[in-house]
Amino acid sequence: MPELNWQKSTFSGGPQGECVCIAAVPDGTIxxxxxxxxxxxxxxxxxxxASLLSHVKVNLTHTR
Structure with missing residues (x-):
């Protein structure tokens, strides 16, 4: 597998510096x-x- 270009989520970086990173793979997966x-x-x-993120956003909106 080629080296991945990781990008930190804009929503990451809590008090302990927790980060979620994402990378695109040449085969089209993430x-x-x-x-x-x-x-x-x-x-x-x-x-x-995309479906998972949409589901999470809807459920977070309903729990606030």
Whole structure:
């Protein structure tokens, strides 16, 4: 696998510096990792990740 260009989420950086990072892979998939566990990498298809994020946003809006 080629070296990935990780980008930190704009919503990251809490008091302890926790960060979520994302990288695009040439095969069209997306990789995610947390700064405190950089060797643990999750993979997702763009449509599946978009669906998850949409679901999270809707549920966060309803719980506030």
């Amino acid at each position: 990789r995610l990792r947390e700064s405190d566990e950089p060797r643990v990498i999750l993979g997702a298809e763009p449509k599946a990740l």
